[in-house]
Amino acid sequence: MLDSSRDRVRASSQVYKELRITVVIPCLNEEQGIEKVLRRMPAFVDETIVVDNNSTDRTAEVASSLGAIVIREDVRGYGRSYKRGFSIATGDIIITLDGDHSYPPDAISYLLEAFLHLEADFLNASRFPVRDRHAMSFKHKLGNLILSLAMSILYFRWVRDSQSGMWVFRRSILDQMSLESDGMAFSEEIKIEALMHPTARFEEISILYSSRLGEIKLNPWRDGLYNLWFLVRKRFARRSAR
Numbered sequence: 294m295l296d297s298s299r300d301r302v303r304a305s306s307q308v309y310k311e312l313r314i315t316v317v318i319p320c321l322n323e324e325q326g327i328e329k330v331l332r333r334m335p336a337f338v339d340e341t342i343v344v345d346n347n348s349t350d351r352t353a354e355v356a357s358s359l360g361a362i363v364i365r366e367d368v369r370g371y372g373r374s375y376k377r378g379f380s381i382a383t384g385d386i387i388i389t390l391d392g393d394h395s396y397p398p399d400a401i402s403y404l405l406e407a408f409l410h411l412e413a414d415f416l417n418a419s420r421f422p423v424r425d426r427h428a429m430s431f432k433h434k435l436g437n438l439i440l441s442l443a444m445s446i447l448y449f450r451w452v453r454d455s456q457s458g459m460w461v462f463r464r465s466i467l468d469q470m471s472l473e474s475d476g477m478a479f480s481e482e483i484k485i486e487a488l489m490h491p492t493a494r495f496e497e498i499s500i501l502y503s504s505r506l507g508e509i510k511l512n513p514w515r516d517g518l519y520n521l522w523f524l525v526r527k528r529f530a531r532r533s534a535r
């Protein structure tokens with residue numbers, strides 16, 4: 294059954310409006326989620342890269358049987374995995390999402406259309422407003438709001454979801470980004486770098502976010518407080534670097 298899905302993913306791949314599309318997914322023990330994500334991947338995606346950090350479940354096996362390129366990164370970390378995945382991506386456009394099936398692969402086509410229509414270079418998929426009552430706790434909503442307000446104030450630009458893990462961007466803008474975070478702060482860091490990029494246009498639109506499958510890897514207090522500190526530190530480090 295897995296084999297026929299792989300053939301379907303490979304055989305139907307086609308260029309999207311003359312752009313090659315790469316999807317990058319970091320995964321740590323997401324055997325349940327990654328199967329659903331890959332089965333729902335649109336046929337026009339040319340390359341799907343799953344970056345696995347030595348998962349102890351069947352994540353790597355499931356992902357490769359469904360046609361993804363599986364990269365093993367030995368050093369743990371969300372940011373570390375993304376940097377590794379980006380370094381081997383070949384698409385003109387890179388799209389990211391979690392392997393836990395909380396971000397909708399079906400939204401990729403409409404995000405791409407919006408990305409092209411808005412002439413964006415970096416499009417952030419905001420999880421807000423959250424419609425699925427079970428998708429995000431009140432504590433997480435509040436934490437996300439605080440972090441997004443902090444980013445908006447520090448960087449003088451309204452960003453509704455500084456912690457979203459779903460982005461669409463031109464691979465070429467990575468050349469002028471300085472991405473240091475190896476951990477969860479990578480999500481806000483790439484948005485800051487896109488906002489501060491000399492030529493890139495940053496846009497944001499909503500998607501429907503839903504409950505994750507499998508176990509959460511985020512530690513809300515530790516990662517939330519660290520991300521707040523990271524925002525402030527990066528803001529003032531940038532200023533003194535000028």
Ligand SMILES: Nc1nc2c(ncn2[C@@H]2O[C@H](COP(=O)(O)OP(=O)(O)OP(=O)(O)O)[C@@H](O)[C@H]2O)c(=O)[nH]1
Nearest residue numbers: 319320321346369370371374391392505509510511
């Ligand atoms: N390769 C790799 N992937 C990771 C690591 N930490 C988290 N991930 C993956 O990154 C994605 C985001 O992590 P989540 O635990 O879903 O964190 P989150 O999305 O902030 O939290 P939820 O909203 O509750 O899902 C998931 O696909 C994880 O499997 C890591 O150290 N290495």
Ligand SMILES: [Mg+2]
Nearest residue numbers: 391393395505
């Ligand atoms: Mg998630």
